[in-house]
Amino acid sequence: MTSPSDLGASIAESFKFVSNVSTECEALLKLTNEEVSQMLVEPDVKEIHSASGEWMLSYQENDTGWLNTEFAASLALKQGRKKKPSGHVFVQISLMGCGIDALNNFEPLIHVGWWHDPIVFGETYMGFPIECGGDYQVELEEGVLFRWTHRAAADEWCYSLRLTDVNTLQDVKNLVVGPLKHLLLGKPVSEVLVGLPVVRYAPLKSDPGQFKVAPRR
Amino acid sequence: MLQAFARRKSRLYQRYLGHREPGEHKVSEEDEITALVMGPLEYLPQDAQVLVWRTILEWHQPHPPLPFPSTAVKDTQIHFWPRNTIEPDMVVELEWVCGTRRVILVEFKWNAPLSGQDQLHRQWKEFLSDEQRKHAIHLFIAPETSSAINAISDSDIWGGRLIRRSWPNIISSLLDLRFSPHRGVSVWSVQVIHFLKLLRLDGFQGFNHLQAPPRINQDSTTIFFRRKRE
Numbered sequence: 360m361t362s363p364s365d366l367g368a369s370i371a372e373s374f375k376f377v378s379n380v381s382t383e384c385e386a387l388l389k390l391t392n393e394e395v396s397q398m399l400v401e402p403d404v405k406e407i408h409s410a411s412g413e414w415m416l417s418y419q420e421n422d423t424g425w426l427n428t429e430f431a432a433s434l435a436l437k438q439g440r441k442k443k444p445s446g447h448v449f450v451q452i453s454l455m456g457c458g459i460d461a462l463n464n465f466e467p468l469i470h471v472g473w474w475h476d477p478i479v480f481g482e483t484y485m486g487f488p489i490e491c492g493g494d495y496q497v498e499l500e501e502g503v504l505f506r507w508t509h510r511a512a513a514d515e516w517c518y519s520l521r522l523t524d525v526n527t528l529q530d531v532k533n534l535v536v537g538p539l540k541h542l543l544l545g546k547p548v549s550e551v552l553v554g555l556p557v558v559r560y561a562p563l564k565s566d567p568g569q570f571k572v573a574p575r576r
Numbered sequence: 577m578l579q580a581f582a583r584r585k586s587r588l589y590q591r592y593l594g595h596r597e598p599g600e601h602k603v604s605e606e607d608e609i610t611a612l613v614m615g616p617l618e619y620l621p622q623d624a625q626v627l628v629w630r631t632i633l634e635w636h637q638p639h640p641p642l643p644f645p646s647t648a649v650k651d652t653q654i655h656f657w658p659r660n661t662i663e664p665d666m667v668v669e670l671e672w673v674c675g676t677r678r679v680i681l682v683e684f685k686w687n688a689p690l691s692g693q694d695q696l697h698r699q700w701k702e703f704l705s706d707e708q709r710k711h712a713i714h715l716f717i718a719p720e721t722s723s724a725i726n727a728i729s730d731s732d733i734w735g736g737r738l739i740r741r742s743w744p745n746i747i748s749s750l751l752d753l754r755f756s757p758h759r760g761v762s763v764w765s766v767q768v769i770h771f772l773k774l775l776r777l778d779g780f781q782g783f784n785h786l787q788a789p790p791r792i793n794q795d796s797t798t799i800f801f802r803r804k805r806e
Contacts (some may be wrong), residue, residue, distance in 0.1 A: 372789035379786050386744075386780035389720035393742060396722035400729045410726045413689050434722075528784030 377426070384430060384452050387525065388416075391450050392432050394528075394536045394566030401540070408543055411437040411444045419456065419480035429453045431484065433477030436543075446515070447477045448539060452522065457486030461560065464572040468558060469525060471535055472505075473543065485517055488568035499570070500548045502559045516542065519558035521575070540556070577612055578767035581774060589774050592686065606686045610665050612771065614682075616764050624758040628765075629680060633713060633739055635749035641736045642713055647674040656801060657769070662702050679708045684735045685718035696727045700734060714738045717746060719777065742780025747772050 361369075391416045399410050412435050419429035435444035451470040459468050469502045470485040478484050488553040489505065492496045496508050507515040520534050534555060541551040557575040580586035591603050617625055626649050653672040658667050660671040666682035681699060690696065696716065704712050714734055716724040721740035728738060741749075755763035772778065 375787065376789045380783070382776050383781060383783055383786070386778075387792060389742070390780045392722045393720040393725070396725040396729075400725055409729050410722075412693065413726065414722055418717070464687065523783045526784045528780070530782075531780075 363510055376524070381427065381455070384454070384522075388430055388432050388450065388452060390528065391531055391535055395434065395448060395450070395539060397534045398540050399434075402470060404540055404543065408436045408445075408560070411435040414431070415447075415477050417456075417478050417480050417484075419484070419547050421455075428455045428531050429458050429480060429484070430479070431476075431478035446473055448473055448543070449478045449534065451478050451485050453485070454522075458484065460487040461558075462563060462569060462571040463574075464558075467522035469520040469522055469535070470517050470518065471539055472515070473539075474507075474515045474517070482533050487570065488566065489570070497568070499562055501553055502549045502561065502573075503552045503557050504542075505560075518552055519560075521556070521558060524556050578616070578764075578771055579658050582767050582770050589771065598715075605690065606665070606684055609656070609686055613768050614654075614656075614666060616760075618654050620760045620764070621758070622652045624756075624761045625649075625652045625654075627756065627758060627761060628753065629668060629670065631749050631753055632741060632746065633680070633715065634787055635745075635752070640676060641739075642711060644670075644678065645672050645674050645676045647672045647676075649673070649751055658703075662698050664699050664703055667703075677711050679704065679712040680715055681712060682715045683718065685716070685723070687719075690723050692726075693727075693730070694767060696724060696738065697731060697733060698736075712737065713743065717741045717743065719743055742779070743775075743777040747778055 385410050396410060396414075398404060399408060414432045414434050416468065417431045417433070419425045420426065420457075421428050429451065431449055433447040433449040435447050438445045449470075449472055451458060451472075453470065454465070454467045457464065458470065472485070474483070476483045479515055489497055491507075498506050498508070500506055505565045509515070518538065525531060526535060534557070538551050538555065542548070556576070560570040563569045563571055563572065577586065577588065577621060581589055591597075592605050592609060596603070617628060619695045620628070626644065630644050634643065650669070650673045651669075653669040654667075655667045657663055657665060664681050666680075667679040668678075668682065670678045670680070681703065683696065683699060692698075696714065699708070700712075700714050716738065718724075718740075720742050724738055724740045728734065747769050750765040750769050753761050754769075756765070758760045
């Protein structure tokens with residue numbers, strides 16, 4: 360039985376910890392936005408994609424509105440001289456909730472991807488089980504990249520990282536910016552993601568849309 | 577006020593983290609932070625002012641655009657929120673005895689996005705005269721600087737003279753000024769670093785340094801942390 364004083368101390372320590380985690384998450388999102396924007400002006404990327412407007416932020420609160428449990432930033436990209444955006448790159452940080460609810464996953468995740476629409480929690484966001492069916496089909500490539508196909512839209516994709524694997528600017532470059540750039544340029548997943556400490560998934564045949572996470576290597 | 581924050585005499589900085597007094601709706605965060613951080617520069621000697629701007633603009637830049645000369649300073653002027661058809665946050669005019677002149681057009685951002693996607697373009701084109709633009713540098717300081725990157729991507733009218741600095745980057749460059757022989761610069765840099773850290777602007781430090789709270793096992797009598805007995 361935990362004593363009231365131990366419980367109280369644990370609550371205080373936990374809230375301090377949550378506050379520190381949220382500060383790092385906000386800083387990580389800002390750093391990621393800046394580095395991705397910088398990547399988009401590199402000559403080989405700029406030939407194909409360029410930013411259209413500003414980063415859009417979205418926050419998911421817990422049920423009581425006390426805590427932000429998920430954060431996301433999305434940036435519209437346009438191709439060539441077209442005025443209309445062709446899609447959005449996004450980074451979604453999920454600390455709890457459906458964004459991390461893949462089977463056997465107990466850790467916060469970062470989802471990095473390219474979707475037609477920006478992340479707006481409550482409407483469009485990465486979460487488990489993944490909604491599919493109808494015109495949308497989701498496939499898992501090499502166990503690491505979700506790829507959606509839709510008969511009316513260009514393909515969309517997303518991969519995941521464990522939050523605690525990203526601790527430095529170099530991690531942001533190696534695990535977010537680099538792979539995002541190469542995937543945007545159409546390089547194969549086997550060249551881009553395999554070998555990196557990204558989350559490895561396996562589909563559950565008994566539960567369509569749900570995926571099981573492999574343990575860390 | 578920087579002194580009050582440094583000596584923990586005031587928590588007024590919390591207004592920049594979203595805290596509001598009862599009945600208070602609008603806080604001019606960007607203007608207040610601009611005045612708090614940059615205001616004291618106006619009281620510093622001219623060569624000290626130049627040292628600060630040189631550090632911010634040229635820190636870790638092997639080939640800065642329009643580098644400052646090493647000759648003596650002749651004149652410095654700082655204008656806060658100067659207005660003609662458009663109002664940047666600051667304009668700094670520097671002149672050296674060798675005749676070199678620089679105009680630094682400064683735009684600060686805190687939480688707000690740019691005022692229109694072309695705000696930086698308009699400042700550069702409309703605020704400065706053709707003559708000023710020849711020796712001008714546009715400095716954008718924000719929590720993160722993707723807006724300036726996007727502005728360059730939209731239309732690069734600066735030719736390498738739109739300088740981006742995130743607030744974490746400003747902290748890093750000011751760390752070098754803590755040991756400046758100019759007493760005023762040294763005191764100012766220490767106080768500004770402290771203030772920016774209070775606003776959690778010291779950038780991404782990673783998660784692996786965080787101390788996780790102890791887990792409580794409800795079914796166990798194990799004590800994970802124990803207070804010292806009196």
